[in-house]
Amino acid sequence: MGEILIALIKVVFIWVWVLLCAVVMTWVERRGAAMIQDRPGPNRAGPFGLLQPLADGIKLFTKEDIVPAKAKKILFMLGPLLFSFPAFSTFAVVPFGDKFVIDGKEILLQVSNVNIGFLYIVALGSMAVYGIILGGWASNNKYSILGGLRSTAQLVSYEVPWGLALLAIALVYGTFSLRDIALAQSGTFLGVLPNWGVFKQPLGFILFMVAAYAEANRVPFDLPEAESEIVSGYHTEYGSMRLGLYLFGEYVNIVTLSSLITTFYFGAWHLPYIDMSAFLGPISYGIASFIVFFLKVAFFLWLFVWVRWTVPRFRYDQVMTLGWRELIPLGLFNIFVTALVIQLTA
Amino acid sequence: MHNSELSESFDEMTSGHSTGDYVKINIGPSHPAMHGTLRVVALTDGESIVSADPEIGYLHRGVEKLGENLNYTQFIPVTDRLNYCSAICNNVSYEMAVEKLMGIEVPEKAQLVRIIMMELARIADHEVLVGILGVDLGAFTPFFYLIIQREEIYEIFEWYNGARLTNTFGRIGGLVADLPSDFETRWQKLRDGIRNANDETDKLLTHNRIWTDRTIGVAAFSPKDALDWGFTGPCLRACGVKRDLRKDEPYSLYSRFDFDVPVGKHGDVFDRYMIRMEEMEESIKIIDQAFKMYKEMPADAPLIAKVPKTIKPPAGDVYHAIEAPNGELGFFIRSDGSDKPYRLKIRPPCYMVYQAFGEMVKGEMIADMIACLSSLNVIAGELDR
Known part of the structure; x- marks a missing residue:
């Protein structure tokens, strides 16, 4: 009973927390864009426009729900749901902190510590694209279908380097469990560097980052919804909260991706050179690890915003060239070097 | 039907x-x-x-027919609605055509003020183009840097005669108002702002790998094709043909100024973008020189020639073209001696450019088509008239 209750609390907590992060991100995105572009940004609703996401939500919820007459209705409705579901679900295996110790009982800050965390992530990561393709197909609109097709082309180009980068991580840490990887990143190696993935897998980190930006469908990889070319791509025909789910799902997605980057490459909840568990009590340590983890995540979230407002968009064939001709060979090379180093140092 | x-x-x-x-x-x-x-x-x-x-034709308003039903002065505000990104160039082009028909000699001071304002309009037009090209290629931020500077230019226009977009600048025969007294300080501030914004844009785009991949070699056009299709202006110069009416058929006082005509090589989207970036700098040079000459003029120099109250040009034909931001903008007027043109025909630069659009984008991708369209700067107001 106690176990189930704790699991339930964790699920609800992290769900609400990710939701909150995504809501705040919509605000950060707009204010961040405004900051980068020399303009004030939304500043009417609440202090610093902080209530803007709420206002947007109310607007989307109260708008008329329109389904185009010639759309495939069931698929049309399924699209946004399929898109936002994987983004939330991926969080189930992400360790968002170390642990609490209450009455000698350990409570891990992770919904489920499965030993095939990697496969789970890769499987769910490819699910989201179904939402896009279905949305594009069911809309019965040429721009939408183009968006959906672009998304497919993009998926096959970035999924492979993304998997290759993950594989190299698995080689380094010898495990598929995200928590074990996080635990392995404490302390230092070679005497000076923190024992973080980014120092052990610099090339892998770059590959993973690029693939993550493609996965998130954001500039420079926002071709499925390239506004100036295909109106809004796959969600051209969507309105009200269905559109909201697509837009919101994107933010949930980047929260998840930032968490993955932090877990794999930036030491999860570990601070460099400082062992927090040595001087903090069991409960305050749990809280501190959670805070450290999300501070790192916040940095990557900001990076997503920063990149979006800095670079132009790729063309669809250029993304495929980048994926197949540059990232995949680099990914294979990375695995080869990693395996070689492990073999030689073992 | x-x-x-x-x-x-x-x-x-x-x-x-x-x-x-x-x-x-x-x-x-x-x-x-x-x-x-x-x-x-x-x-x-x-x-x-x-x-x-x-x-084409979705913005057709019968501007040329309107010209036959309005008298010569009344038509000036209509020309604002051609290329609305640089209305002043349209105004001056039309006024100069009528002046040529009537044989009016415009006072030098008025010509200098016209040149200053036209070059400002050119900068404003190019800023919009570069910004929009960025937006269409997914780079949103440079647009804001540039549009802020365009706003500053509009502030100057507004402070000259109260209008920002549709300026209705000048009269046939010259100008009504002089440059306001603090133009110099305003211009110096604006010049720094424009250069800063262009620098930022340059840093964000010109050497950006994604940008160059998206623009170099896209929708390229050969000089021969460009000439055959009747290209003028930046689109022609991007192909490598050095033709600028300000140099080749100098009108007004342009022969007195020292400026370069930037020329591209490949006629692709990248060259069209670079030409615009470089032309802004040349325009700044022209304004500086023009303002120096303007300051040497006596304060009470006339601004408008002696023009009869009712403008009735002698019967005859006239064609006069200027180098507008988009290329050769010409007005053909046939006068029958009455106070209204018998026939008025406008030669907009983007009409000729847009003809070749289908040819240019053949074999390219949809995304390139959008980039190509933005780089041509086709303005519907001027295209459809």
Whole structure:
């Protein structure tokens, strides 16, 4: 009973927390864009426009729900749901902190510590694209279908380097469990560097980052919804909260991706050179690890915003060239070097 | 035609009929990248364009016919609505045509003020173009840097005669008002601002790998084709043809100024972008020189020539063209000696450029088509008239 209750609390907590992060991100995105572009940004609703996401939500919820007459209705409705579901679900295996110790009982800050965390992530990561393709197909609109097709082309180009980068991580840490990887990143190696993935897998980190930006469908990889070319791509025909789910799902997605980057490459909840568990009590340590983890995540979230407002968009064939001709060979090379180093140092 | 027939033919043009292996996509007239109300019906093979058929006329307002029904002075505000990004150039072009027809000699001071204002309008026009090109290629931020500077230019226009977009600048024979007294300080501040914004844009775009990949070699056009299709202005110079009416057929006082005419090489989107960036700097040079000459003028120098109250040019034809930001903007006027033109014809630069659009984008991808369209700076107001 106690176990189930704790699991339930964790699920609800992290769900609400990710939701909150995504809501705040919509605000950060707009204010961040405004900051980068020399303009004030939304500043009417609440202090610093902080209530803007709420206002947007109310607007989307109260708008008329329109389904185009010639759309495939069931698929049309399924699209946004399929898109936002994987983004939330991926969080189930992400360790968002170390642990609490209450009455000698350990409570891990992770919904489920499965030993095939990697496969789970890769499987769910490819699910989201179904939402896009279905949305594009069911809309019965040429721009939408183009968006959906672009998304497919993009998926096959970035999924492979993304998997290759993950594989190299698995080689380094010898495990598929995200928590074990996080635990392995404490302390230092070679005497000076923190024992973080980014120092052990610099090339892998770059590959993973690029693939993550493609996965998130954001500039420079926002071709499925390239506004100036295909109106809004796959969600051209969507309105009200269905559109909201697509837009919101994107933010949930980047929260998840930032968490993955932090877990794999930036030491999860570990601070460099400082062992927090040595001087903090069991409960305050749990809280501190959670805070450290999300501070790192916040940095990557900001990076997503920063990149979006800095670079132009790729063309669809250029993304495929980048994926197949540059990232995949680099990914294979990375695995080869990693395996070689492990073999030689073992 | 019956309603049902109409809707049928509309369906045929726009909706899901595939033609063989190709899909027909209707882009515009209401589409985020079709600036103004342009329309392209494209036959596509996946994302590649097999053929693109530009269709015009969605912003036709009968401007030339209006010209026959308004007297010579009344037509000036109508010219504002041609290329609304640089209305002052349209105004001056029209005024100069009428002046040429009547043989009016415009006082030098007025000509200098006109040149200053026209070059400001050129900068404003190019800033919009570069910004929009960025937006269409997914780079949103430079647009804001540039548009802030365009706003500053509009502030100067506004402070000259109260209008920002549709300036209705000047009169036939010269100007009504002089440059306001603190132009110098304003201009110096503005010049720094423009240079800063252009620098930022340059840093964000020119050497950005994604940007160069997206623009270099895209929708390239050979000098011969460009001349055959009647290109003028930056689009022609991007192909490597050094033709600028300010140099080749100097009008007004342009022969006195020292400035370069930037020329491209390949006639692709990148060259068209670079030409605009470089031309802004040249315009700054011209304004500096013009203002120096202006300051040497006596304060009470006349601003307007002796012009009769009712403008009645002698019967005859005239064509006068200037180098507008988009290229050769010409006005042909046939006068029958009355106070209204017998016939008025406008030669807009983007009409000739847009003709070749289908040719240019053949074989390119949809994304390139949008980039190409933005780089041509087709303004519907001037295209459809």
